[in-house]
Amino acid sequence: MFDEIDRNLRNRILAVICILLFVLLAGLLRWSNKRDAEVMQKIQEESESDKAVSADKESKEPKEKDTLAAEAKQENEAQTEKAKGLVCWGDELVPGEDAGTYSYKVHLQKFLDENGYALPVLDKTLQGAGTLSMMTMAGVPEETVQGYITAHQEAAGGSELPVTETGIRDLTPDQTERNDLEYIPIIFMGYYGGWNHDPAELAGQQENILHTFPRQERFLIVGTRPLDGSVDSASLDAVMSEKWGEHYISLAALTTQPAENYDTQEVMAQGIIRKLEELGYISK
Template identity: 65%
Template sequence: MSKIRKKKIKKTNILLGFICVLLAILLGFILVTSYKSEQKESRHLSEIADDQQSGIEDYEAVKERAKELEEISSEEAEDTEDIKSKNTEDTEKTDTAETEDADKTEDTKDTKDETAAAASGIVCWGDDLINGEESNTYSYMAVLQKLLTDNGYNMTVINKTLQGGGTLSMMKMAGVSDETIQGYITRHQQAANGAQLNVTETGIRDLTEEQTTRNDMDCIPVIFMGYYGGWNHDPAELADQQEQILNTFQNKNQFIVVGTRPMDGSVTSEALDQVLSQKWGEHYISLADVTAQPSSTYEAQQAMAEAILQKLQELNYISKN
């Protein structure tokens, strides 16, 4: 082979070797660059992943907090609703109670008005304490009739009093059974234990047919009894005897009871009033509270008539037609 050819081959090999070295350097550079880029990208992706994880955790925390706030709001809303519901219920109950009370009051008023209209008059039982012709002008019954008429009330006052009679005779006149009346007499005798009793405590007056005939059972009774005795000086027994007479009337809810101490002073006005006012409540009139005059005087009869009229008006027993 010629020397020239050998030189060419040698140059070519050197060139190829140089090229290979360059290629190897280039490849190394590329590999290093790629590795660095991959490392950088890996770090970036890791940071992104960390941020996402943190974001997820923050989101979960926010979501959990929102859920707690929602539950709290829901509970507060329920409490508020319960309070509103309770207030509404209480208001409804109050309104219902007030309506029922108003209805009851109206019903009671209507009942009283109807009964008052149905009553044929006012009847006075007991003793008028004034004898003879004077009673026609000065007794509380005569005065009451005049007051009713003068004030526009078309009501007749009926006289069922028994002059000087005891309560046993009054019960007999009202139609209370003999057995019931005898029961009182027996108790009086037992309590006396052999002592002498006033005739009014054991005896019953002879009564006429006119006296025992009842034409007043649809009237409003005014009971004034006990002045002459017949109740063993026991206010509780007097109240029971008054009730015996009241039970003979058609309407047992409308009545007036007037109390005065007995003639013999065996029971004080205070002791009598304490028992009878407790028994009869708003239906009771104490003569001692009305006047300081003796019950048999004109002044006391006038005061009692005025007190009875006022009580009839207060209880809505009478109305002007």
């Protein structure tokens, strides 16, 4: 009798355990299915989000490129509109009254007029002067100019120097007046010396003059070998091209004639016009 009771009790206990195991298993399966569904939904949402971001990025890229191109065009147009004209800084190689007919500045104004550019050309050049005088005329600080003079004297070691390496020309108030700050500078200097036969120093002096302008992104540098032949065109052009890049015009690349030749002055003006158009500084 007791054995039968024990057997019935065991059976009931086993039945309860089986029921509990079944309920637990069902709960685990339900939780697993729910979790898998949530993971799949999350993956799908992330995939759709990535597709949306990618599509949005692809749609924006052409628009951004178009915007940048339009802004660049507007900037060039704004630069042209705001420029009051051109100003020639540095050397005048044509002597005396002939400069009024044959100087590159005269040809430059003529070409501008003939091609429909309503831009005046200002004259901030000196005949037969060194770069020290030109920096002084531009308003470069006196201590900066004096620093060059001291360096030239020390390098000479007591030897006699050309006047352009240490001397500064007496300048009139009209010459030192800066009425050209809103003009595009064309800097052509160094033919008569003042830079200790060192192209890198000449580039630094050109930069000193450029820094006197409020807008320094629009300019041209024209280079030619010095009168005394102390530096050849190839050496000068190598330094200037590296320093100024697309802003530099080598006169030796335009003509084999000497810089002071009257025909060269016209060729130089033509080269300046082409470069101004190429860089977008002037446009019709």
